[in-house]
Amino acid sequence: MTDAALHIHPTGHDHAACVGEALEIAETLCVERGARLTPLRRRVLELVWSSHRPVGAYDILGRLDESARKPAPPTVYRALDFLIEHGLVHRIESMNAYLGCNHPEQSHTGQFLICRECGNVTEMDDDDVRQTLRRKAAERGFDARSQTVELVGLCANCKAG
Amino acid sequence: MTDAALHIHPTGHDHAACVGEALEIAETLCVERGARLTPLRRRVLELVWSSHRPVGAYDILGRLDESARKPAPPTVYRALDFLIEHGLVHRIESMNAYLGCNHPEQSHTGQFLICRECGNVTEMDDDDVRQTLRRKAAERGFDARSQTVELVGLCANCKAG
DNA sequence: TATGGCCTGATACAGTGTATCATACTACAT
């Protein structure tokens, strides 16, 4: 499902830089927090960042496979759990897949724009949206603690093309 | 189910009335649209409405089982697809489960308030929220066609104790 | 060295969803 479109990225950008920056931020963050970004976790994070499309746990598993040893599913899920806990990765609920976060400094649950054409996902993380949802829920007596917001549609590039 | 009833705790309300009303609306709607609410689809809808908690496809499958024959998974998924297409049922993405809609007259994707304590889910269907999300996405060049909004927290009753 | 906590390996299984082919039913036209 993924491989064909894995190479499609937002226009004119150096994706190696995205990955490099993400890994660097992750290193820094984990040092600050005394968390251990082990080689396995780092490798999984790298694979999640292989594109701007959400990646399935079993895709990651398959690609870890290429590197000599053959890990089992729990290995990947544990690494993902760690990365999610530290805000380095988001889970896209409507796709059962995982996406790297580009501003993990403060833990958050973002809002996601999923292009149905190219499959790329961008994160909004808009505080107005968050507050609006909190308020609207509160008006109904509901105390919202976490939010899942995922919009499917057409990204700017796919609209143009 | 009336608007007022939406905001009371599902224990201590006449749930049979919820189910009855939902089925009646479904019948009417399907007649209007020339869609066929077959016995199987009607039964699945009834099972989805067995509570105000989202129901898994395999839960439904298990309860259909009680009634003599033993359907296979595709049977349930096809029925759910039909019901979702006609707005009679929503899928709760973050739970891989399904919830009856109490105002299916106009097709829509609602916003859901999921109580982590009692598991009940209520639907907001707030147009401000919908418009805010559309606008915020549009500001980023994204044309949103469908929205998934699911908030987890505490409902009014579970807050009270 | 010993101990305890955390990370990973490994097996098995549970839960969710789909592809595919076959059969049965319905509606409609002949």
Added chain:
DNA sequence: ATGTAGTATGATACACTGTATCAGGCCATA
């Protein structure tokens, strides 16, 4: 009534996603 096309369901097998559990390994500290 008969045939035909379209829809609905039955049935098998499989793919995808996630977890429970136990065992072994690594590392820091006492």
